[in-house]
Amino acid sequence: MKKKITIGDIASELGISKTTVSFVLNGKARENHISVALEKKILKHIEKVGYRPNHFAQSLRTGKTKIIGMLIEDISDPFFASIARIVEEIAYSKGYKIFYSSTENDPQKTRDLLQVFRTRQVDGYIIAPPPGIEKELKELVDDGHPVVVFDRTLPGFKGDNVVADNYQGAFTAIQHFIDNGYQRIAMITLNSDQVQMIERQKGYNDAIKATGQLPIVKKVTYHDDKEHSIREIQDFIAGNGNIDAVFFATNYIADNGLEAIRNLNLSIPQELGVIVFDDYNLFRLFTPSITAISQPIKEMAERVINLMLERLSATAEPGEARSFVLSSTLMVRNSSLPKTHVPFLPQERVGGMIPKTRPS
Template sequence: MKKKLSIKDVAEQLNVSKTTVSFVLNGKAEENGISKAVQKKVLKHIEKVGYRPNRMAQGLRTGKSKTIGMLIEDISDAFFSSIARKFEEIFGQKGYRIIYGSTGNDTQVTKDLIQVFRNHQVDGFIIAPSPGIEKDIEELLQDHIPVVIFDRPTEDMDINCVLVDNFMGTCKAMQHLADNKYTNTAMITLTSEQSQMKERERGYRSCMANTGVEPSIMKVKYHEQKEKAITDIEQFLKNNPKIDSVFFTTNYLAEAGLEAITNLGLTIPGQLGIVVFDDANLFRLFKPPITAVSQPIERICDQAVLLLFEQMEGKEATGPKVIQLPTTLHVRNSTIRQE
């Protein structure tokens, strides 16, 4: 069996010190005065010989594992997969790796994953929280483990949090429909107690109240079988023929809804105007392209990383921050009626 290379072997092969190799591997070369030429030489050599640092050993020496634990609702969802990819990119540039898990918004699964990541000695957590995990997060903070929450807040917790303005994002979408002469908009959403879903519903109800038209809301169970969701949406639209537009509160509900609309032979935007909260490639490629509210993924990730590193480096001067970012409405042909 081939002997596993050590950092000492690499240093001897390059005729540099172990400390130099360590600084390069840990992203600390610049601050310790190591030249670009030496950094390039070390990185090129470790790639050539296939050296892989023992992160657990590094963690024991430095007190840092150089890993971040990330908990998201569903890695297969377009929004969360884009978020995860961007976090990987940002943390990778800083010499960190991410380990992540999908919670399915299940309390026990989330609790179990937190413990698993604690056992891996992650340096911090980024969490899209499931309900009922406030105590677990509080325990992390009490143990001085940095935590940043995103996508939805936790109940009654003073914690670093990055959110988007779901209420105003919905109001922008509803106003756009009104400007294009849609007067009877239905909302298709989840049966959910998640705060971001409540804010989207609040925005919808607020806008409908201003029109004097009775709200028309259909709620789909979280993780409902797609075939059943499609059938139920078809029936909802058949039962409500006065509806002239639909606001979908998630991208996966819109996917099911578009299939239901196609099955019914309804035209977009002629018979139904369509807006979805959470943009995805599918909506740009659909015929006609679908108007969508997009969340600022890069800014969410940048702000969350900044807040996490402030904690990790002990730079929190004013206590936890709640950052709320605006959304963007991408107007496409699904809401532009032909004159």
């Protein structure tokens, strides 16, 4: 069996102290006045001999694992995948690794994963929380663990959070429909207590009520069987034959909804206008292209990981929770053309920042 190489072996072979090797391995060469030439020599030798640091021993010495646990709803969803990718890239550049997993919006699964992360002694937690884990989040914060939640918050959570303005995004989408002559606008959303879904429906409700109309809302089950979900949406649209537009609360509901519309042989936007909350690349490639609310993915991801890194480096005031509500962008495409408009314009007409003001 090949003998495991230690820091002591490296120090002995190079004729330097173990402390010097340790400083280089931990990225602290500059602050400990180790020359660039010596740092390069040590790193080159480490690569040559194939040394692998004992992370468990390092964590015992420093109290840090250099690992951040990240819990998201669904890693296959383009929104969460994009957020996770940016977070991982920035974290890695700062010497941290990201361990992430999907919760499937299941509170018990989330609790189990949090326990795994605690056992691994991760340094911090980035979470898109499902309803029902308020107690677990409070325990993490009370125990002094850095926690940043994003995409949605939970009632009573007192910690760092980064969200999009879900209310204003939905309100602006419906106002766009109204401005373009649509009069009977339905919303298809999740049957969910998630804060962001409640805010989106509130934005829809307020915009509709301002016209004197009544909301027309269909709620579907999260991650329902695809064929069943398509049939449900199909039956809803067919059963409300006087609706002339549909607002989908998420892009994965829209995936099934667009298939349902196709099955009904309805033309978009001539017979049914469509807007989706949460844009992704394929929507601009559809025929017709799909109008969508584009969330500020890059800004959200950067805010999330920077908040976490500040907590880990103790540059943020302990206990001073910080909240960020970010504006989204309405990407106006062909699926919401004015009702009087002749067929199709070029793929994407206008992109405007959503105003932050809310109706009184």
